[in-house]
Amino acid sequence: MIKINNLKKYYGKHRGIENVSFEIKEGEILGLIGPNGAGKTTTIRILTGFLKPDNGEALIDGKKMPYDVDLVKENIGYIPGEVNFYGDMKISEFLEFNRSFYKNIDREYEKEIIELLGIEVNKKFKALSLGNKKKVAILQALVHKPKYLILDEPTNGLDPLVQQKFYDLIKRHKEMGAVILFSSHILSEVEKLCDAFAMIKDGSVVKSGTIEGLKDISKKIINVYGLSFIEDLKKYKNSKNKNTTYTFEIKSAELKIFLKDLVKTEFSDIEIKNPALEDIFLELYK
Protein backbone atom coordinates (compact mmCIF):
# COMPACT_ATOMS: atom_id res chain seq x y z
CA MET A 1 0.00 0.00 0.00
CA ILE A 2 1.05 3.60 -0.62
CA LYS A 3 -0.11 6.10 1.97
CA ILE A 4 0.49 9.84 1.91
CA ASN A 5 -0.57 11.90 4.94
CA ASN A 6 -0.62 15.73 5.06
CA LEU A 7 2.58 15.98 3.08
CA LYS A 8 4.20 19.42 2.88
CA LYS A 9 7.37 20.60 1.14
CA TYR A 10 8.74 24.08 0.50
CA TYR A 11 11.76 24.90 -1.66
CA GLY A 12 13.09 27.74 0.48
CA LYS A 13 10.24 30.24 0.39
CA HIS A 14 8.62 28.64 -2.67
CA ARG A 15 5.68 26.34 -2.18
CA GLY A 16 6.23 22.85 -3.57
CA ILE A 17 3.26 21.16 -1.89
CA GLU A 18 1.12 22.39 0.99
CA ASN A 19 -1.11 19.51 2.02
CA VAL A 20 -1.25 16.27 0.05
CA SER A 21 -2.98 13.10 1.27
CA PHE A 22 -4.14 9.97 -0.56
CA GLU A 23 -3.73 6.22 -0.46
CA ILE A 24 -3.44 3.45 -3.04
CA LYS A 25 -4.25 -0.19 -2.41
CA GLU A 26 -3.03 -3.41 -4.04
CA GLY A 27 -4.30 -3.79 -7.60
CA GLU A 28 -5.37 -0.15 -7.76
CA ILE A 29 -4.32 2.66 -10.09
CA LEU A 30 -4.65 6.17 -8.70
CA GLY A 31 -4.51 9.11 -11.09
CA LEU A 32 -2.80 12.13 -9.54
CA ILE A 33 -4.22 14.95 -11.65
CA GLY A 34 -3.14 18.56 -11.67
CA PRO A 35 -2.10 21.38 -13.98
CA ASN A 36 1.53 22.50 -14.39
CA GLY A 37 3.17 23.44 -11.12
CA ALA A 38 0.44 21.88 -8.95
CA GLY A 39 2.90 19.70 -7.03
CA LYS A 40 2.70 16.25 -8.65
CA THR A 41 6.45 15.87 -9.20
CA THR A 42 7.28 17.16 -5.71
CA THR A 43 4.99 14.51 -4.20
CA ILE A 44 6.56 11.85 -6.41
CA ARG A 45 10.12 12.94 -5.57
CA ILE A 46 9.42 12.41 -1.86
CA LEU A 47 7.81 9.06 -2.56
CA THR A 48 10.76 7.88 -4.65
CA GLY A 49 13.32 8.87 -2.04
CA PHE A 50 14.83 12.01 -3.61
CA LEU A 51 13.39 14.71 -1.30
CA LYS A 52 12.65 15.09 2.40
CA PRO A 53 9.24 16.50 3.34
CA ASP A 54 8.90 19.40 5.81
CA ASN A 55 5.83 17.81 7.34
CA GLY A 56 3.59 14.76 7.05
CA GLU A 57 4.61 11.33 5.83
CA ALA A 58 4.86 9.23 2.68
CA LEU A 59 4.72 5.48 3.29
CA ILE A 60 5.39 2.62 0.90
CA ASP A 61 4.56 -0.75 2.38
CA GLY A 62 4.66 0.95 5.80
CA LYS A 63 8.22 2.24 5.21
CA LYS A 64 8.79 5.96 5.62
CA MET A 65 10.11 7.71 2.53
CA PRO A 66 12.70 8.95 1.76
CA TYR A 67 14.41 7.62 4.91
CA ASP A 68 13.70 3.91 4.35
CA VAL A 69 14.05 3.94 0.57
CA ASP A 70 16.72 1.22 0.61
CA LEU A 71 14.23 -1.22 2.15
CA VAL A 72 11.76 -0.91 -0.73
CA LYS A 73 13.64 0.31 -3.79
CA GLU A 74 13.91 -3.13 -5.38
CA ASN A 75 10.12 -3.19 -5.41
CA ILE A 76 9.68 0.22 -7.01
CA GLY A 77 9.38 0.96 -10.71
CA TYR A 78 9.65 4.66 -11.53
CA ILE A 79 9.16 6.59 -14.75
CA PRO A 80 10.48 10.13 -14.27
CA GLY A 81 8.89 13.12 -15.98
CA GLU A 82 12.15 13.87 -17.74
CA VAL A 83 14.03 10.80 -18.88
CA ASN A 84 17.81 11.05 -18.75
CA PHE A 85 20.01 8.00 -18.92
CA TYR A 86 23.70 7.80 -19.92
CA GLY A 87 23.72 9.35 -23.39
CA ASP A 88 26.67 7.38 -24.78
CA MET A 89 25.38 4.00 -23.66
CA LYS A 90 23.70 1.76 -26.20
CA ILE A 91 20.26 0.60 -25.05
CA SER A 92 21.46 -3.02 -25.07
CA GLU A 93 24.32 -2.03 -22.72
CA PHE A 94 21.91 -0.07 -20.55
CA LEU A 95 19.65 -3.12 -20.21
CA GLU A 96 22.61 -5.24 -19.12
CA PHE A 97 23.53 -2.56 -16.58
CA ASN A 98 19.93 -2.50 -15.34
CA ARG A 99 19.88 -6.30 -14.94
CA SER A 100 22.76 -6.05 -12.47
CA PHE A 101 20.53 -4.07 -10.07
CA TYR A 102 17.69 -6.54 -9.77
CA LYS A 103 17.57 -10.21 -8.94
CA ASN A 104 15.94 -12.52 -11.45
CA ILE A 105 14.86 -10.18 -14.24
CA ASP A 106 12.60 -12.17 -16.51
CA ARG A 107 14.44 -12.02 -19.87
CA GLU A 108 11.37 -13.21 -21.73
CA TYR A 109 9.38 -10.29 -20.34
CA GLU A 110 12.21 -7.92 -21.26
CA LYS A 111 12.14 -9.21 -24.85
CA GLU A 112 8.36 -8.97 -24.97
CA ILE A 113 8.38 -5.28 -23.96
CA ILE A 114 11.19 -4.48 -26.43
CA GLU A 115 9.16 -6.02 -29.25
CA LEU A 116 5.82 -4.59 -28.15
CA LEU A 117 7.11 -1.01 -27.94
CA GLY A 118 9.58 -1.32 -30.83
CA ILE A 119 12.65 -0.31 -28.79
CA GLU A 120 15.80 0.15 -30.87
CA VAL A 121 18.36 -1.60 -28.67
CA ASN A 122 21.36 -0.96 -30.91
CA LYS A 123 21.11 2.81 -30.73
CA LYS A 124 22.78 5.08 -28.22
CA PHE A 125 20.43 6.73 -25.75
CA LYS A 126 21.36 10.23 -26.90
CA ALA A 127 20.38 9.35 -30.47
CA LEU A 128 16.78 8.57 -29.50
CA SER A 129 13.78 10.90 -29.89
CA LEU A 130 11.82 11.98 -26.78
CA GLY A 131 9.17 9.30 -27.31
CA ASN A 132 11.76 6.58 -27.88
CA LYS A 133 13.62 7.62 -24.71
CA LYS A 134 10.32 7.30 -22.85
CA LYS A 135 9.91 3.75 -24.14
CA VAL A 136 13.29 2.80 -22.58
CA ALA A 137 12.13 4.37 -19.29
CA ILE A 138 8.94 2.28 -19.45
CA LEU A 139 10.94 -0.89 -20.00
CA GLN A 140 13.32 -0.05 -17.17
CA ALA A 141 10.42 0.65 -14.78
CA LEU A 142 8.41 -2.49 -15.59
CA VAL A 143 10.91 -5.20 -16.40
CA HIS A 144 11.56 -6.32 -12.80
CA LYS A 145 7.78 -6.56 -12.20
CA PRO A 146 7.81 -4.22 -9.18
CA LYS A 147 5.02 -4.17 -6.62
CA TYR A 148 5.00 -0.35 -6.63
CA LEU A 149 4.79 1.66 -9.84
CA ILE A 150 5.29 5.41 -9.69
CA LEU A 151 4.70 7.04 -13.03
CA ASP A 152 5.26 10.77 -13.55
CA GLU A 153 3.36 11.86 -16.68
CA PRO A 154 4.47 8.62 -18.40
CA THR A 155 2.62 9.10 -21.70
CA ASN A 156 4.12 12.51 -22.41
CA GLY A 157 5.80 12.26 -25.84
CA LEU A 158 4.29 8.88 -26.82
CA ASP A 159 2.23 8.58 -30.00
CA PRO A 160 -1.36 7.29 -29.60
CA LEU A 161 -0.52 3.76 -30.75
CA VAL A 162 2.32 3.38 -28.23
CA GLN A 163 0.15 5.05 -25.55
CA GLN A 164 -2.44 2.30 -26.00
CA LYS A 165 0.23 -0.41 -25.73
CA PHE A 166 1.51 1.27 -22.58
CA TYR A 167 -2.01 1.33 -21.03
CA ASP A 168 -2.31 -2.41 -21.78
CA LEU A 169 1.02 -3.08 -20.03
CA ILE A 170 -0.06 -1.06 -16.99
CA LYS A 171 -3.33 -3.01 -16.81
CA ARG A 172 -1.32 -6.27 -16.75
CA HIS A 173 0.70 -4.97 -13.78
CA LYS A 174 -2.51 -3.98 -12.06
CA GLU A 175 -3.77 -7.54 -12.53
CA MET A 176 -0.52 -8.79 -10.96
CA GLY A 177 -1.53 -6.78 -7.87
CA ALA A 178 0.72 -3.76 -8.34
CA VAL A 179 0.07 -0.50 -6.50
CA ILE A 180 0.17 2.19 -9.18
CA LEU A 181 0.49 5.98 -8.96
CA PHE A 182 -0.13 7.61 -12.33
CA SER A 183 0.42 11.35 -12.55
CA SER A 184 -1.13 13.19 -15.46
CA HIS A 185 -2.62 16.47 -16.56
CA ILE A 186 -4.87 14.70 -19.05
CA LEU A 187 -8.24 13.93 -17.53
CA SER A 188 -9.39 11.60 -20.30
CA GLU A 189 -6.48 9.18 -19.86
CA VAL A 190 -7.01 9.07 -16.10
CA GLU A 191 -10.70 8.27 -16.72
CA LYS A 192 -9.73 5.49 -19.11
CA LEU A 193 -7.11 3.80 -16.97
CA CYS A 194 -7.47 4.58 -13.27
CA ASP A 195 -9.69 3.29 -10.45
CA ALA A 196 -9.39 6.37 -8.26
CA PHE A 197 -8.18 9.95 -8.53
CA ALA A 198 -6.73 12.76 -6.44
CA MET A 199 -6.86 16.27 -7.88
CA ILE A 200 -4.08 18.58 -6.83
CA LYS A 201 -4.22 22.34 -7.12
CA ASP A 202 -1.71 24.89 -5.80
CA GLY A 203 -0.01 22.20 -3.72
CA SER A 204 -3.09 20.69 -2.04
CA VAL A 205 -5.44 17.82 -2.85
CA VAL A 206 -8.77 19.52 -3.50
CA LYS A 207 -10.84 16.54 -4.60
CA SER A 208 -10.42 12.77 -4.55
CA GLY A 209 -12.52 9.66 -4.92
CA THR A 210 -13.46 6.89 -7.32
CA ILE A 211 -13.17 7.29 -11.05
CA GLU A 212 -16.97 7.39 -11.36
CA GLY A 213 -16.87 10.53 -9.22
CA LEU A 214 -14.37 12.04 -11.64
CA LYS A 215 -16.63 11.31 -14.60
CA ASP A 216 -19.31 13.38 -12.88
CA ILE A 217 -16.98 16.38 -12.78
CA SER A 218 -15.37 16.02 -16.19
CA LYS A 219 -17.14 16.72 -19.43
CA LYS A 220 -16.89 16.47 -23.19
CA ILE A 221 -17.39 19.26 -25.70
CA ILE A 222 -19.26 17.84 -28.67
CA ASN A 223 -19.68 19.63 -32.01
CA VAL A 224 -22.42 18.19 -34.18
CA TYR A 225 -22.63 19.32 -37.81
CA GLY A 226 -25.70 19.30 -40.07
CA LEU A 227 -27.95 18.46 -37.13
CA SER A 228 -31.75 18.20 -37.28
CA PHE A 229 -32.39 19.33 -33.70
CA ILE A 230 -35.04 17.27 -31.87
CA GLU A 231 -36.91 17.51 -28.55
CA ASP A 232 -34.78 14.74 -26.95
CA LEU A 233 -31.63 16.91 -27.25
CA LYS A 234 -33.13 19.93 -25.46
CA LYS A 235 -32.18 18.61 -22.02
CA TYR A 236 -28.44 18.86 -22.81
CA LYS A 237 -26.60 22.18 -22.45
CA ASN A 238 -26.08 23.41 -26.01
CA SER A 239 -25.42 26.40 -28.22
CA LYS A 240 -26.08 26.93 -31.91
CA ASN A 241 -23.06 28.12 -33.92
CA LYS A 242 -24.32 28.16 -37.50
CA ASN A 243 -27.65 27.13 -39.01
CA THR A 244 -27.21 23.44 -38.32
CA THR A 245 -24.03 23.27 -36.22
CA TYR A 246 -24.50 22.78 -32.48
CA THR A 247 -22.05 22.51 -29.59
CA PHE A 248 -23.07 20.37 -26.62
CA GLU A 249 -21.47 20.22 -23.18
CA ILE A 250 -21.94 16.72 -21.79
CA LYS A 251 -20.80 15.20 -18.51
CA SER A 252 -18.47 12.27 -19.25
CA ALA A 253 -20.80 10.04 -17.22
CA GLU A 254 -23.72 10.99 -19.58
CA LEU A 255 -21.86 10.48 -22.84
CA LYS A 256 -23.45 7.14 -23.75
CA ILE A 257 -27.01 8.27 -23.11
CA PHE A 258 -26.40 11.48 -25.08
CA LEU A 259 -25.12 9.47 -28.06
CA LYS A 260 -28.22 7.26 -27.87
CA ASP A 261 -30.40 10.38 -28.11
CA LEU A 262 -28.26 11.81 -30.89
CA VAL A 263 -28.58 8.81 -33.21
CA LYS A 264 -32.39 9.23 -33.13
CA THR A 265 -31.94 12.14 -35.54
CA GLU A 266 -29.93 13.18 -38.59
CA PHE A 267 -26.46 14.77 -38.61
CA SER A 268 -23.52 14.83 -41.03
CA ASP A 269 -20.50 14.80 -38.70
CA ILE A 270 -19.51 14.80 -35.04
CA GLU A 271 -16.41 15.92 -33.14
CA ILE A 272 -15.80 15.02 -29.48
CA LYS A 273 -13.26 17.11 -27.57
CA ASN A 274 -11.80 16.87 -24.08
CA PRO A 275 -11.57 20.29 -22.49
CA ALA A 276 -8.17 21.20 -21.03
CA LEU A 277 -7.73 20.40 -17.36
CA GLU A 278 -7.19 24.11 -16.66
CA ASP A 279 -10.70 24.87 -18.01
CA ILE A 280 -12.25 22.26 -15.71
CA PHE A 281 -10.37 23.68 -12.74
CA LEU A 282 -11.51 27.18 -13.66
CA GLU A 283 -15.10 26.03 -13.71
CA LEU A 284 -14.80 24.07 -10.46
CA TYR A 285 -13.25 26.95 -8.55
CA LYS A 286 -14.79 30.08 -10.03
Ligand SMILES: Nc1ncnc2c1ncn2[C@@H]1O[C@H](COP(=O)(O)OP(=O)(O)OP(=O)(O)O)[C@@H](O)[C@H]1O
Ligand atom coordinates in the same frame (compact mmCIF):
# COMPACT_ATOMS: atom_id res chain seq x y z
N1 LIG B 1 13.81 22.97 -7.27
C1 LIG B 1 12.82 23.84 -7.07
N2 LIG B 1 13.04 25.07 -6.54
C2 LIG B 1 12.03 25.96 -6.34
N3 LIG B 1 10.74 25.71 -6.62
C3 LIG B 1 10.45 24.50 -7.15
C4 LIG B 1 11.46 23.51 -7.41
N4 LIG B 1 10.86 22.42 -7.95
C5 LIG B 1 9.54 22.71 -8.02
N5 LIG B 1 9.30 23.96 -7.56
C6 LIG B 1 7.98 24.62 -7.45
O1 LIG B 1 7.10 23.77 -6.77
C7 LIG B 1 5.78 23.84 -7.31
C8 LIG B 1 5.32 22.44 -7.68
O2 LIG B 1 6.10 21.95 -8.77
P1 LIG B 1 5.99 20.44 -9.30
O3 LIG B 1 7.10 20.23 -10.28
O4 LIG B 1 5.91 19.53 -8.14
O5 LIG B 1 4.57 20.49 -10.04
P2 LIG B 1 3.93 19.48 -11.12
O6 LIG B 1 2.51 19.33 -10.73
O7 LIG B 1 4.75 18.26 -11.23
O8 LIG B 1 4.03 20.35 -12.45
P3 LIG B 1 4.32 19.90 -13.98
O9 LIG B 1 3.07 19.26 -14.48
O10 LIG B 1 4.58 21.24 -14.62
O11 LIG B 1 5.51 19.01 -13.96
C9 LIG B 1 5.88 24.79 -8.50
O12 LIG B 1 5.40 26.04 -8.10
C10 LIG B 1 7.35 24.83 -8.81
O13 LIG B 1 7.71 26.10 -9.35
